Amino acid sequence: MTDISFKVILSRPRNPDNIGAAARAMANFGFSELAVVAPHAPTWKETAETAATAGGGEPVWLMERARAAVGAADVIRSAKICATLAEAASDCQLLLGTSALQRRTPNRDVVVLNEVSGYMAGKSPAGEKRKVGLLFGTERTGLTNEDLSHCQAVLNIPTREKQPSINLGQAVALVCYELAGRSPAAIPRAARPAAPVPSIREIERVVSEIFVLLDEVKGSGSNGREHEAEIRRALLDARMTKGAMGIFMTLLRRARLR
Numbered sequence: 193m194t195d196i197s198f199k200v201i202l203s204r205p206r207n208p209d210n211i212g213a214a215a216r217a218m219a220n221f222g223f224s225e226l227a228v229v230a231p232h233a234p235t236w237k238e239t240a241e242t243a244a245t246a247g248g249g250e251p252v253w254l255m256e257r258a259r260a261a262v263g264a265a266d267v268i269r270s271a272k273i274c275a276t277l278a279e280a281a282s283d284c285q286l287l288l289g290t291s292a293l294q295r296r297t298p299n300r301d302v303v304v305l306n307e308v309s310g311y312m313a314g315k316s317p318a319g320e321k322r323k324v325g326l327l328f329g330t331e332r333t334g335l336t337n338e339d340l341s342h343c344q345a346v347l348n349i350p351t352r353e354k355q356p357s358i359n360l361g362q363a364v365a366l367v368c369y370e371l372a373g374r375s376p377a378a379i380p381r382a383a384r385p386a387a388p389v390p391s392i393r394e395i396e397r398v399v400s401e402i403f404v405l406l407d408e409v410k411g412s413g414s415n416g417r418e419h420e421a422e423i424r425r426a427l428l429d430a431r432m433t434k435g436a437m438g439i440f441m442t443l444l445r446r447a448r449l450r
Contacts, residue, residue: 195316195319195320195321195322196312196316196321196322196323196324197225197321197322197323197324198223198225198323198324198325198326198371199225199226199227199280199281199283199284199323199324199325199326200214200218200223200225200226200227200326200328200364200368201226201227201228201229201277201280201281201287201325201326201327201328202214202226202227202228202229202231202328202360203229203230203277203280203327203328203329203330203335203339204229204230204231204232204329204330205228205231205232205235205330205331205360206231206232206235206330206331206332207232207235207331207360208235209361210331210359210360210361211228211231211235211268211360212264212268212361213359213360213361213362213364213365214226214328214360214361214364214365215264215267215268215271216262216263216264216267216361217361217364217365217368217369218264218267218364218368219263219264219266219267220263220365220368220369221365221368221369221371221372221373222372223267223368223371223372224266224267224270225270226267226268226270226271226272227271227272227273227274227280227281228271228272228273228274228280229274229275229276229277229279229280230274230275230276231273277327277339277342278342280325281325281327281342283323284323284324284325285316285322285323285324286312286315286316286322286323286324286325286344287324287325287327287342287343287344288303288308288324288325288326288327288343288344288345288346288347289327289329289335289339289340289342289343289345289346289347290326290327290328290329290334290335290346290347290348290349290363290367291329291334291335291340291346291347291348292334292348292349292351292356292357292358293346293348293356294356294357296337298340298346299337299340300340300343300344300345300346301344301345301346302345302346302348303345303346303347303348304348304350305347305348305349305350305366305367305370306370308347308367308370308371309370309371311345312324315344326347326364326367327339327342327343328360328363328364331359331360334357347367349363349366349367387433387434387435388433388434388435389431389432389433389434390432390433390434390437390438394434394437394438394441395424395427395428395437396424397441398427398437398440398441398444399420399423399424399427401441401444401445401448402423402444403420404448405444405447405448408448
């Protein structure tokens with residue numbers, strides 16, 4: 193999906209903490225473009241009242257200083273405030289509206305979250321750069337039918353029937369994770385370093401040491417060799433590191449000396 197960029201659009205949000213949590217989730221997974229449609233008036237009043245705290249005089253949101261938006265200052269500062277959904281999505285070639293579909297029969301295609309990458313790929317000609325809008329509704333009611341009329345499809349996060357709704361910040365996090373996690377560029381921040389593996393010669397030495405010990409056990413005789421292949425396979429299947437194999441060899445030799 194290297195030819196697809198994303199814009200997160202929040203429609204009429206009411207809670208500064210939820211907006212902050214959404215922005216933080218975006219920052220977590222590498223999304224930077226945020227648009228807010230007609231935010232709740234008291235929320236925007238807080239925005240204006242805290243403009244002086246920015247240092248440069250530009251409006252910033254109160255929750256920028258809150259834990260909900262840790263590390264998301266850039267996302268919040270660059271957010272575009274729009275009067276209408278049409279304005280917010282005007283530069284998007286594809287708009288997906290999220291909905292729990294609770295007590296609602298959709299009149300748009302429904303795309304389950306884990307299938308969204310395939311859906312977008314089918315809607316995007318190869319090599320053509322496209323922007324996809326990810327639309328999230330207000331905390332109280334979600335997206336209205338009017339909101340969804342702007343969307344090509346409804347994006348649904350499967351949940352239990354008894355508790356279908358998801359907090360706004362959590363919904364943004366889940367969608368951003370799904371899209372970022374399925375990108376070819378998605379790699380872990382850190383990985384377990386590869387440990388040296390024992391050579392075939394070292395494994396054979398351990399096998400020999402095991403049979404020397406078995407031959408010294410009273411009553412074992414030479415019948416132990418019948419299990420040689422099985423023991424060798426067990427050592428290989430154990431995938432022991434070179435260091436672990438060395439320790440095992442030491443233990444075998446000490447057992448012989450007892």
